[in-house]
Amino acid sequence: MQQRATIVSRGMFVLSTLVVLAGLSAGRANAASVFVWVASGSKIVGYTQGTNGTGNTATVAVTLNAPTGGDYFSVATAGTSGTSENLYVADSGNHQLSEWSWNGTSLTQVGSNVNFAADTAGGSISPQEIAIDGSGNLWTTSVDGQIVKYSSSVGSPSTVYAAGADSGALAGARGIMISGTTAYVTVEGAYGSGSVYDFSTTSPGTPALYASVSGTVGGQEKGQMRGAAVDQAGNIYYADSTWGASGTNQGYICKSATCTTAFTTGLNGPNELQTGLGTFAASGTTYNCDVLYETNYYGGSIEEIATGYDTGGVSHSHCGNASEGTSLGNFLTGLTTPSGIALSPGEFALGGDTVPVGPSFFTPEPGTFALMIGALLLALGIGIRAQRRQLQ
Numbered sequence: 001m002q003q004r005a006t007i008v009s010r011g012m013f014v015l016s017t018l019v020v021l022a023g024l025s026a027g028r029a030n031a032a033s034v035f036v037w038v039a040s041g042s043k044i045v046g047y048t049q050g051t052n053g054t055g056n057t058a059t060v061a062v063t064l065n066a067p068t069g070g071d072y073f074s075v076a077t078a079g080t081s082g083t084s085e086n087l088y089v090a091d092s093g094n095h096q097l098s099e100w101s102w103n104g105t106s107l108t109q110v111g112s113n114v115n116f117a118a119d120t121a122g123g124s125i126s127p128q129e130i131a132i133d134g135s136g137n138l139w140t141t142s143v144d145g146q147i148v149k150y151s152s153s154v155g156s157p158s159t160v161y162a163a164g165a166d167s168g169a170l171a172g173a174r175g176i177m178i179s180g181t182t183a184y185v186t187v188e189g190a191y192g193s194g195s196v197y198d199f200s201t202t203s204p205g206t207p208a209l210y211a212s213v214s215g216t217v218g219g220q221e222k223g224q225m226r227g228a229a230v231d232q233a234g235n236i237y238y239a240d241s242t243w244g245a246s247g248t249n250q251g252y253i254c255k256s257a258t259c260t261t262a263f264t265t266g267l268n269g270p271n272e273l274q275t276g277l278g279t280f281a282a283s284g285t286t287y288n289c290d291v292l293y294e295t296n297y298y299g300g301s302i303e304e305i306a307t308g309y310d311t312g313g314v315s316h317s318h319c320g321n322a323s324e325g326t327s328l329g330n331f332l333t334g335l336t337t338p339s340g341i342a343l344s345p346g347e348f349a350l351g352g353d354t355v356p357v358g359p360s361f362f363t364p365e366p367g368t369f370a371l372m373i374g375a376l377l378l379a380l381g382i383g384i385r386a387q388r389r390q391l392q
Helices: 002-028 368-391
Strands: 036-039 043-048 059-065 072-080 084-091 096-102 107-109 130-132 138-141 147-150 157-161 173-179 182-188 193-200 208-214 225-230 236-240 252-255 270-277 289-296 301-310 327-332 340-343
Touching: 036 072, 036 084, 036 327, 043 072, 072 130, 084 130, 130 173, 138 173, 173 236, 173 270, 182 225, 182 236, 193 225, 193 236, 208 236, 225 289, 236 270, 252 270, 270 340, 289 340
Parallel strands: 072 340, 173 225, 225 270
Antiparallel strands: 036 043, 036 340, 043 059, 072 084, 084 096, 096 107, 130 138, 138 147, 147 157, 173 182, 182 193, 193 208, 225 236, 236 252, 270 289, 289 301, 301 327
């Protein structure tokens, strides 16, 4: 009888421990999803989105302020939207990279910042854009031509693509986007020219020229290359802010290697790009169109542009295939020099940089949740040992 009571007691102890753990996990989960993250120098803001199809109804969910001297230039995401989401932030002012955990209610830094050397070729702007590949590796660009890769499990660069290694092809690197196992890097060239290079993320080799631009557009010299993205049909897009003066610079967005469609409507200094679930209604259909999100650096807005495809990559009339490249309007306005954008993973982001699994290359510091789990497991062990002594 004593042994039966002891076993029951031990079982109840284990059960109560599991119940407490489950309660803690449930308490951490939160369905309040951020739709889009925007980097704009002094801060990164996460915006929620109302019912799909309502358009400009975004509201602020959380704000991450840059430290003294910081310039939050680019952002990427990975994980599960609103519950277990990681945010990766490039601070080009302090030359740092940081990782943040978003659980639906708060942002918590994971580990410590990773420091970069100042970029001597681009006014000390390092790093520029960041991207995550499907294997959970993080890539960064610098204007001096360095492409730095961090593997999913280590905190130091596993690959450094330097300008000297490729005859300077990537000198002037700005944006980076990864589609499958191919990386696309936009490169700012001499005044009046720019280019896009691609290379394999699994065996980089020598970068190959994907596209080049030259001349003028709208009276502005081409070549201020910025972000890149890929839609659900596999089309590649890249942005050029052009060399116009601040506030008068319209810029354009190209599609494919030959720039068959130059998107210009409503642009004012296009910067980082991403594709994902659209928010504006079109012909009575609201939520299954794949659109291009574009940051207007000078215009202070996030614009949606029709790709002509639905979320399955199929050309569809209600997604604008008859007017591909048409602006669907501003998703956000009133921003200050927005440069980086990332849609939350899962149901929002559809292609390009956002992936289900991201890198965990920062050494995590023990948080309250981890300490509580550790204490409970310790208590569980002590309780079992005590029960064993009674059995003896």
